[in-house]
Amino acid sequence: MKNVQPSRCVMPAILALVASTSAAIAVASDDDRTYEMQWVISILAHDRGPLSDRHEGGTSVGIEAQFAPFQNKFWQFIGSPKPHLGGTFNFQGNTNVLYAGATYKYNFTSRYFINGALSLAIHDGPLHKDPIPCALNSDCGFGTRVLPRFGVDVGMHLGKGRSLMLFFDHMSQYNFLDDENEGIDHFGIRYRW
Secondary structure, three states: OOOOOOHHHHHHHHHHHHHHHHHHOOOOOOOOOOOOEEEEEEEEEEOOOOOOOOOOOOEEEEEEEEEOOOOOHHHHHOOOOEEEEEEEEEOOOOOOEEEEEEEEEEEOOOOEEEEEEEEEEEEOOOEOOOOOOOOOOOOOOEOOOEEEEEEEEEEEEEEOOEEEEEEEEEEOOOOOOOOOOOOEEEEEEEEEO
16 A cells, blocks of 8 residues: 655654653663653564554564653552553555553563553554545555554563563554454564663
8 A cells, every 4th residue: 555645744753853852851770660761663564463454564663762650640540551652664655653652561570571552543544435545345444543552562671771572563443433444563573772
């Protein structure tokens, strides 16, 4: 699915804005759970995974900022997840995604852990109601421009706030918001520092 949308010009600008804020954020300690902010970079197979319909392809690059949990009663009530803000970018002209949400972490041991993430995402992929490039009555296109996204990664602490993770995410609305639901998966590796 090749499509050119005006929002593609906005994504690099938003990413540059996020990156420019990192210099102003201080690190609290070497434990990755106490950093004020950490960066995560990903190399991902695009639209590949157990829930994928494989309409798109190629390799995507992801970048994400994870922040220390907010210190308020509501945030503690929901389990003190780490807020995150990120994007997944495909350089073959397929769907790009910007997202924001929360990441929950569970440590199996002092070295191994699992993360679960819930986000809202906005994408620049085709919508099913668009006549081009999606034909009517086809399995092409997303139902809405804003979609829920979930992700999971299993990882290993490398020390000094660094981690290596095996990652999977899925973005779709599973027919809750509209009749058409293409969905998209990413699968790959991530490095956090």
